[in-house]
Amino acid sequence: MRVSNIRYNGDCETYQILGGEAISIDLKSGDSVEIVDVEGDQKCSVLAFDSKKSSALSSLNWNTKPKNNSNKISSGDCSEMLKAILNGKKIKSKEFQATELFSESSPADTRQSFNTNNDLLCVFDAEGGPMLVDQQNSPTEILINVSRSNPTIPSERLPEPLAKPTKEIRVKDSSAVAYKVKAGEYIQIIDVEGQQCSDFQAFLEEDLNNNLELCLDPTVTRSQMLASYPAPGTHDKFYNQNSVPLVEVIQDTVCRHDTFGLACNAKYYEDRGFPGHISCTDNFNSSLAEFGVAPRRNWAAVNLFFNTAIEECHSLSSDVSWSRPGDYVLLRAVDDLVCVSSACPDDTTSSNGWNPTDIHVRIYDKSNNFSSATAFRPDPQSIPTMTKETGFHKNTSKLTKNFDNYNGYWLPLEYTNLGAIKEYWQAREGVVMIDLAPLRKFEIYGQDSEVLMQYAITKDVRKLAIGQVVYSAMCYDNGCMIDDGTLFRLDDNNFRWIGGSDDGGKHLRKIAEDRGLDVRVKSSTDQLHNVAVQGPKSRETLSKIIWIPKLQTTIEDLKWFRFTIGRIGGEFGIPVMVSRTGYSGELGYEVFAHPKDCEAVWDAIAEAGEEFDICPLGLNALDMLRIEAGLIFAGYEFCDQTDPFEAGIAFTVPLKTKEDDFSGKESLILRKNSPQRVLVGLELDTNEVALHGDGVYIGKQQVGIITSATRSPILKKNIALCRISVSASEIDNEVEVGKLDGHHKRLSAKVVRFPFYDPEKTRVRM
Numbered sequence: 001m002r003v004s005n006i007r008y009n010g011d012c013e014t015y016q017i018l019g020g021e022a023i024s025i026d027l028k029s030g031d032s033v034e035i036v037d038v039e040g041d042q043k044c045s046v047l048a049f050d051s052k053k054s055s056a057l058s059s060l061n062w063n064t065k066p067k068n069n070s071n072k073i074s075s076g077d078c079s080e081m082l083k084a085i086l087n088g089k090k091i092k093s094k095e096f097q098a099t100e101l102f103s104e105s106s107p108a109d110t111r112q113s114f115n116t117n118n119d120l121l122c123v124f125d126a127e128g129g130p131m132l133v134d135q136q137n138s139p140t141e142i143l144i145n146v147s148r149s150n151p152t153i154p155s156e157r158l159p160e161p162l163a164k165p166t167k168e169i170r171v172k173d174s175s176a177v178a179y180k181v182k183a184g185e186y187i188q189i190i191d192v193e194g195q196q197c198s199d200f201q202a203f204l205e206e207d208l209n210n211n212l213e214l215c216l217d218p219t220v221t222r223s224q225m226l227a228s229y230p231a232p233g234t235h236d237k238f239y240n241q242n243s244v245p246l247v248e249v250i251q252d253t254v255c256r257h258d259t260f261g262l263a264c265n266a267k268y269y270e271d272r273g274f275p276g277h278i279s280c281t282d283n284f285n286s287s288l289a290e291f292g293v294a295p296r297r298n299w300a301a302v303n304l305f306f307n308t309a310i311e312e313c314h315s316l317s318s319d320v321s322w323s324r325p326g327d328y329v330l331l332r333a334v335d336d337l338v339c340v341s342s343a344c345p346d347d348t349t350s351s352n353g354w355n356p357t358d359i360h361v362r363i364y365d366k367s368n369n370f371s372s373a374t375a376f377r378p379d380p381q382s383i384p385t386m387t388k389e390t391g392f393h394k395n396t397s398k399l400t401k402n403f404d405n406y407n408g409y410w411l412p413l414e415y416t417n418l419g420a421i422k423e424y425w426q427a428r429e430g431v432v433m434i435d436l437a438p439l440r441k442f443e444i445y446g447q448d449s450e451v452l453m454q455y456a457i458t459k460d461v462r463k464l465a466i467g468q469v470v471y472s473a474m475c476y477d478n479g480c481m482i483d484d485g486t487l488f489r490l491d492d493n494n495f496r497w498i499g500g501s502d503d504g505g506k507h508l509r510k511i512a513e514d515r516g517l518d519v520r521v522k523s524s525t526d527q528l529h530n531v532a533v534q535g536p537k538s539r540e541t542l543s544k545i546i547w548i549p550k551l552q553t554t555i556e557d558l559k560w561f562r563f564t565i566g567r568i569g570g571e572f573g574i575p576v577m578v579s580r581t582g583y584s585g586e587l588g589y590e591v592f593a594h595p596k597d598c599e600a601v602w603d604a605i606a607e608a609g610e611e612f613d614i615c616p617l618g619l620n621a622l623d624m625l626r627i628e629a630g631l632i633f634a635g636y637e638f639c640d641q642t643d644p645f646e647a648g649i650a651f652t653v654p655l656k657t658k659e660d661d662f663s664g665k666e667s668l669i670l671r672k673n674s675p676q677r678v679l680v681g682l683e684l685d686t687n688e689v690a691l692h693g694d695g696v697y698i699g700k701q702q703v704g705i706i707t708s709a710t711r712s713p714i715l716k717k718n719i720a721l722c723r724i725s726v727s728a729s730e731i732d733n734e735v736e737v738g739k740l741d742g743h744h745k746r747l748s749a750k751v752v753r754f755p756f757y758d759p760e761k762t763r764v765r766m
Contacts, residue, residue, distance in 0.1 A: 019128025019139020391598025585629025
């Protein structure tokens with residue numbers, strides 16, 4: 001689910017559709033339109049209609065005429081979304097005229113553009129359907145840039161309602177509005193033009209009727225939620241001074257606010273040299289007077305869209321807001337409330353981008369059911385999508401409500417009646433299932449695909465056989481890491497890269513463009529969701545249910561870092577790809593399927609594993625497993641300032657044997673010859689667990705930093721991964737983990753070999 005499929009950049013409107021989707025846009029005479037095939041090979045057609053609902057393709061003045069200028073689409077062959085648009089616009093015909101914009105072989109960033117002579121309704125239809133696991137025809141992104149001859153006014157640009165609103169409230173800039181909501185109703189607070197702070201407060205209506213003025217309270221809320229402010233998910237409620245929850249956060253497209261601080265007040269402006277400046281406090285007092293609320297000199301408030309930070313030196317700083325035009329926070333009233341929302345009047349700092357603008361509030365009926373979600377943006381200017389549910393979510397959500405937002409998807413942290421310790425031991429002794437669908441997948445194909453991958457990753461791709469998988473690093477020119485991941489060789493000129501970041505695909509496309517390579521890099525994350533089946537009993541579990549064609553390798557014969565193609569449910573069952581890979585340090589596999597099939601895949605694996613007491617495993621237990629196995633994690637063991645040697649995966653950089661050049665090679669040679677830091681294992685002589693970011697010391701000098709740590713159930717010790725100075729990295733070297741300020745409290749530790757568990761990796765090779 002996208003927040004909105006439109007983004008404004010000045011007077012330009014950008015619309016996004018994905019393969020399999022369609023969109024209609026009303027155009028006026030003189031408007032210009034540019035259509036972009038972002039990743040290549042994505043077919044898209046345009047239909048145009050005049051006011052009489054007749055085809056008007058001739059009114060499009062093409063700057064570069066598409067090769068396949070016109071074709072006919074039968075009404076029976078239209079996609080469901082296209083049919084819905086045409087029916088909604090009451091456009092009826094047995095066939096429609098369309099212009100095909102892109103072919104199946106259009107390069108990434110191919111563009112077509114036209115101008116309009118008349119007022120038109122244009123419908124853009126991007127083809128696409130489910131991608132089979134052994135195919136690479138992933139439906140991808142189309143962008144439509146519209147430049148209006150008569151642009152809309154920014155203050156009039158509002159996102160489409162989430163449902164039918166029961167009330168619309170415009171909070172004009174530098175003002176506030178108080179309003180009532182009933183229990184269960186939803187409050188959508190919208191930043192109309194972006195970078196505009198909006199203070200929010202609420203009271204129980206019953207309390208006000210009893211002359212009690214108990215509003216949302218920062219201390220109570222933070223103590224109850226164990227977070228600086230609530231967010232969609234588990235920790236989602238704002239409380240009043242009597243610990244009564246008043247509202248819960250359902251959706252948030254910004255996820256960066258300052259809650260709570262004070263609403264701006266008279267003294268704030270006086271101290272800055274602006275006596276008499278209107279303030280949110282003044283506006284709150286004026287608006288709430290209608291409901292009998294006494295005026296206050298200071299109002300604690302939920303400061304939505306406001307950007308402040310506590311610096312390391314404990315000073316409070318603020319800057320331009322994170323919010324973009326149309327961003328919003330959706331709240332649900334827990335009880336009957338009196339609420340107040342402001343549009344902050346501060347034009348004396350960058351808080352509102354030096355230009356206070358409007359806030360818009362929509363109220364929705366309690367009969368609606370909006371899913372809990374935050375916005376995910378791969379890049380700051382990307383059109384955001386709300387947190388998605390994986391193909392396995394219907395299965396996992398029956399087993400737990402403890403989900404966290406990981407890489408734009410909801411993933412379970414722990415399962416009800418199990419918990420991390422139970423899940424962990426089942427992985428070590430039996431078999432478990434792990435939802436890993438958010439891993440990013442990219443299809444790489446074309447005559448130069450091997451050339452691209454040989455340059456893009458550190459491993460020697462030319463040595464990779466069809467059906468083989470290799471783990472590798474992907475680096476910038478300076479040798480620092482973009483991502484780590486696995487590369488699957490599907491055929492001579494066909495690869496699949498699976499990593500943790502969208503940046504991997506972007507880096508591959510940039511290399512292909514810079515080097516003039518004939519290759520496509522297509523995102524397929526939403527077409528391939530994977531469940532990891534890990535543990536000593538994983539082979540026996542999957543062997544029961546995976547049907548393998550004669551020319552493919554059976555589950556019993558599948559070797560480490562190999563994959564095979566098969567089906568669940570016999571020869572005509574659900575198509576799956578199975579790789580002997582994992583993130584647990586145990587014998588294990590990953591099963592890939594299309595999201596539409598994932599529910600059935602999960603159920604089949606769960607049934608097959610019943611005799612081994614199979615159970616699901618969440619992120620908390622997975623973290624314990626991977627730390628014991630010495631497996632690295634983005635943002636912890638590596639970032640874009642860390643090279644593979646510092647990240648503990650020097651084995652992925654075969655400088656002596658890979659003769660071909662690759663991205664970062666020269667820098668990596670220099671870095672290997674003069675290493676500064678290295679990843680080591682630490683064993684702590686204490687029952688207290690170290691934390692990510694804790695400093696590691698020898699005497700007063702900090703020599704390292706904890707990247708990951710856990711209490712190891714099987715080793716019965718506290719262990720940690722640590723990036724440390726080479727000079728302090730010898731095995732058995734004694735160090736201390738610093739707590740508090742790093743000096744007041746120390747935990748004794750020593751450098752040990754890692755992986756901590758099964759260092760020879762005999763278990764994964766079984």
